[in-house]
Amino acid sequence: MNREQLVEELKQQIIEQLNLQVQPADIVASDPLFNEGLGLDSIDALELIVLMQQKYRIKLANAEDGPKIFQSVDTMADFILANQTPQAG
Amino acid sequence: MSKELSGNYWINKAAKIGSNRAFRNQQIFLEKPELTTDEFLVALYREIGMEYPKWFKMDRLSKLGMLAAELALGMPGGNLADPFGSAVVLANRHSSLDTDRKFVEQLKEIPSPAVFVYTLPNIVTGEISIRHGFKGEQAFFIDDLCPVEFMVNYVQTLFDEGNTHTCLFGWVDILGEQYNATLYSVSGVQEDSVHSIPFTSKNVYQYFDHEQGAVS
Numbered sequence: 001m002n003r004e005q006l007v008e009e010l011k012q013q014i015i016e017q018l019n020l021q022v023q024p025a026d027i028v029a030s031d032p033l034f035n036e037g038l039g040l041d042s043i044d045a046l047e048l049i050v051l052m053q054q055k056y057r058i059k060l061a062n063a064e065d066g067p068k069i070f071q072s073v074d075t076m077a078d079f080i081l082a083n084q085t086p087q088a089g
Numbered sequence: 090m091s092k093e094l095s096g097n098y099w100i101n102k103a104a105k106i107g108s109n110r111a112f113r114n115q116q117i118f119l120e121k122p123e124l125t126t127d128e129f130l131v132a133l134y135r136e137i138g139m140e141y142p143k144w145f146k147m148d149r150l151s152k153l154g155m156l157a158a159e160l161a162l163g164m165p166g167g168n169l170a171d172p173f174g175s176a177v178v179l180a181n182r183h184s185s186l187d188t189d190r191k192f193v194e195q196l197k198e199i200p201s202p203a204v205f206v207y208t209l210p211n212i213v214t215g216e217i218s219i220r221h222g223f224k225g226e227q228a229f230f231i232d233d234l235c236p237v238e239f240m241v242n243y244v245q246t247l248f249d250e251g252n253t254h255t256c257l258f259g260w261v262d263i264l265g266e267q268y269n270a271t272l273y274s275v276s277g278v279q280e281d282s283v284h285s286i287p288f289t290s291k292n293v294y295q296y297f298d299h300e301q302g303a304v305s
Contacts, residue, residue, distance in 0.1 A: 018203075019145045043146075046202035054199050 006077045014073070017051045018044050029073040037072070045070060052076075058083050098248055098288035100273045101280040103296050104160030106133070106153065107269040113160045114284055126266050130156065139164070141220065148188040148207035149268075151216045154179065154261040157270035158217045161257060169222040174254035176226035177214045178244055179272075181262035184210040184231050213261055225253055235260045235271075235297055241290045244275060260297065271297050 001009070011024040014033075018040065031037045034045070048070050052058050058080060060066060069079045105112040109129045111119045119136045121129050130152050134144060137159050144155055169175060188207045192200055206212070211229035218227060226247055230236060240258060247253035259272035273293065279285045286292050 021142045021145055043203050043206055050199050050201060 003077055003081060006080060007073055010073050010076055010080075013051055013055060014038075014048070017047050027073060029077070031072060033070055033072055048076075052080070056080050056084055098245070098275055098277050099279045099285040100275055100288050100292060100296075101278070101285045102161050102163075102274040103272065104157045105269075105271045105296070106157050106160070107271075111136075111156070111160060118160060126263075126268060146203060147216060148185070148191075148204070148212075149263050150181075150185060150187060150210065150261060151207060151213040153263050153268055153270045154213035154272075155216055155220065157259070157261060157272040158221065158257060161259075161272040161274045162221055165221050171254050172222050172224040174225055174252060175221075175223040176228075176244070176247055176253045176256040176258075177217055177223055178226070178228045178230075178240060178247070178256060178258040179211075179214055179261050180230040180232060180236060180240060181210060181260060182231070182233055183262055183264040185212070187264050217257065221257075223257070226256075237293050237297065238290050241288070241293055244288075248277065 007029050008024060011027045011029070014020065014027070015022060015024065020038065022038070027038065033048075034040045040048075045066065049060055049066070052060065060069070069075055103112075103114055109120065109122050109124055109126075110117065111133050119133050121132050124132060127149070130149070133156050134152075137156065139155075139159055141155075144152060147155065185208050188204060192204050192208050195201055195204060210231065211227070214227045214229050217223065228243070230240070232239075244253075244256050244258050247256060255274070255276040257272055257274055259270070261270045261272070262268060273288075273296070275288050
């Protein structure tokens with residue numbers, strides 16, 4: 001999966017996991033997810049951590065990195081690509 | 090011992106949701122027998138025109154309570170005149186069991202924090218209060234059957250203490266496909282000379298028990 005596909009998949013995953021009433025096309029990958037962006041809250045942040053663990057098998061080693069990783073769909077995609085373990089073929 | 094009320098307080102509006110039918114006061118608002126419970130709740134949300142995206146993130150108990158509150162109170166109209174004098178007093182039979190079961194099921198893998206936060210029945214009182222700007226008394230009781238006498242006495246006591254001037258009270262219960270929400274908006278002001286009825290146990294019982302949500 002290339003980065004562009006991952007970004008689109010993430011948009012869909014976020015919508016489903018957080019029960020958002022928007023379409024993938026409504027989410028700008030570089031826009032902030034919290035506050036002025038999609039308006040996510042602290043429970044949503046926990047849901048994104050669960051999503052990262054369940055779907056992409058990545059555990060956040062340091063909770064303080066959360067705000068940087070979950071700043072936008074773009075930053076989430078970058079983090080996944082940098083930390084995902086290659087699937088056994 | 091129950092108090093016989095003097096009629097100083099009035100049930101001004103009421104709402105009833107159950108068996109895929111919703112009533113506002115005594116009028117049918119929506120009826121969709123062909124839908125599942127979840128589908129009906131979404132259909133009712135659309136019919137009311139709530140436009141409150143957070144509703145979709147709530148558990149089913151809160152969704153049901155929010156819809157009944159919207160029918161009984163109308164859409165929030167900006168700043169509430171007396172937020173600290175506005176109370177929410179609710180009761181049900183199955184507590185948050187509907188959501189508790191979902192959470193226990195999820196424990197097999199990684200449970201959802203968004204589900205966990207709804208594993209208490211009184212969250213629905215908070216959700217209604219946030220939406221409608223209520224900052225007064227909040228209470229949630231659990232009993233096998235709707236404890237009408239007890240709740241009417243409780244609300245009357247709140248009024249008598251002098252700090253509460255309006256109250257949304259009633260029953261909000263859901264487990265699987267069985268659900269029932271019956272809410273009443275009560276205050277010391279008779280808002281409608283035709284439809285407002287005295288706040289008495291008898292009138293509360295009648296609306297609660299009547300299949301059509303009618304009060305004679």
